[in-house]
Amino acid sequence: MKESMPNSARSFKDSLYEQFALIGKAVSSPKRIELLDLLSHQARTVEVLANETGMSVANTSQHLQILRNARLVESRKVGQYITYSVAGLEVCEFLTGLRMLAGNRLARIEQLKGEFLQEKDIGKRIDIPDLVKKQSQGKITLLDVVPRKIEVVVYCRGPSCMMAIEAVNILRNAGYEALWMEDSVHEWKRNGRPLKGLENYLK
Numbered sequence: 341m342k343e344s345m346p347n348s349a350r351s352f353k354d355s356l357y358e359q360f361a362l363i364g365k366a367v368s369s370p371k372r373i374e375l376l377d378l379l380s381h382q383a384r385t386v387e388v389l390a391n392e393t394g395m396s397v398a399n400t401s402q403h404l405q406i407l408r409n410a411r412l413v414e415s416r417k418v419g420q421y422i423t424y425s426v427a428g429l430e431v432c433e434f435l436t437g438l439r440m441l442a443g444n445r446l447a448r449i450e451q452l453k454g455e456f457l458q459e460k461d462i463g464k465r466i467d468i469p470d471l472v473k474k475q476s477q478g479k480i481t482l483l484d485v486v487p488r489k490i491e492v493v494v495y496c497r498g499p500s501c502m503m504a505i506e507a508v509n510i511l512r513n514a515g516y517e518a519l520w521m522e523d524s525v526h527e528w529k530r531n532g533r534p535l536k537g538l539e540n541y542l543k
Contacts, residue, residue: 366410367438371395372403379413380432380526383425432526457505466493466519468527480519495521 367373374393378384384392390400404424407413414427426432443449466474471493474480480491492511496504504520511518 362410363412363434366407366412369403369406371399372407373435373438375400375403375407376412376426376431376435379424380426380435381524383423385421385423387421389424433530436526436530456502466521468521468523471521490517492516492518493521494518495524 367376371393375389378389378392386397386400386404389395389404390397393400395403404413404415408415408424411427412431413424415422415424417423471480474491480493494504494507494511496502496507508518508520
């Protein structure tokens with residue numbers, strides 16, 4: 341017969357996992373995950389976040405407070421406005437891991453992406469290894485405005501951000517050869533690539 345766990349050890353484990361659960365509760369809302377995704381790339385005000393997520397300012401503030409209580413975001417006052425940002429690069433890593441886990445385990449994600457992209461004439465894509473290869477050969481650039489003879493790679497916050505896809509369509513309609521890179525700067529960093537020129541991007 342197994343001996344029961346001492347009360348002190350049981351109490352410690354209960355308290356420990358309760359703290360872990362705070363993170364789970366904080367990201368149990370789709371809107372809060374979207375807010376974290378937005379903030380992982382750039383600090384924003386409540387008003388801007390409300391506009392980008394289609395929520396009211398009041399609801400956005402409530403979600404941000406929950407994320408702040410879980411120490412996932414932080415705020416600071418800039419002039420008359422309060423801006424929010426993620427509370428560290430480990431939050432960005434957490435989001436990347438969450439997206440990878442969900443993408444590997446939930447078939448509906450790829451189905452949703454496929455349905456959306458089918459409506460868009462996105463054409464060719466490019467991943468980080470191919471981008472690095474083309475870049476080393478001088479065949480590609482990441483600048484927004486470039487000569488028409490050079491391929492343009494468009495990237496954004498990752499597969500959940502559709503602005504890069506819209507940009508590809510706009511560029512192609514304007515006569516540019518544009519490629520969509522599904523990954524974001526966080527995957528770039530995870531692959532051990534240099535962040536020269538992007539130092540301020542993750543602050």
